[in-house]
Amino acid sequence: xxxxxxxxxxxxxxxxxxxxxxxxxxxxxxxxxxxxxxxxxxxxxxxxxxxxxxxxxxxxxxxxxxxxxxxxxxxxxxxxxxxxxxxxxxxx
Numbered sequence: 001x002x003x004x005x006x007x008x009x010x011x012x013x014x015x016x017x018x019x020x021x022x023x024x025x026x027x028x029x030x031x032x033x034x035x036x037x038x039x040x041x042x043x044x045x046x047x048x049x050x051x052x053x054x055x056x057x058x059x060x061x062x063x064x065x066x067x068x069x070x071x072x073x074x075x076x077x078x079x080x081x082x083x084x085x086x087x088x089x090x091x092x
Contacts (some may be wrong), residue, residue, distance in 0.1 A: 063088060 064079050
């Protein structure tokens with residue numbers, strides 16, 4: 001098979017692109033199942049922890065805001081908010 005200069009140039013460009021993509025390292029990474037499982041477990045644990053912390057912070061801010069509304073004694077919803085805050089405090 002005879003390779004012309006133009007074909008050689010295309011092959012060289014393709015090889016350069018594959019090297020820049022680090023395809024070999026990616027294939028080594030994906031083919032190692034134990035590492036993939038461990039990384040996904042770690043990713044899931046970190047994501048769950050982030051959701052938990054975020055929800056806790058937002059929930060605490062909401063409770064502080066609701067308590068502030070009850071202290072200001074806003075008509076109509078003040079009694080309802082007082083019951084909600086009392087129920088939250090009873091569960092803690």
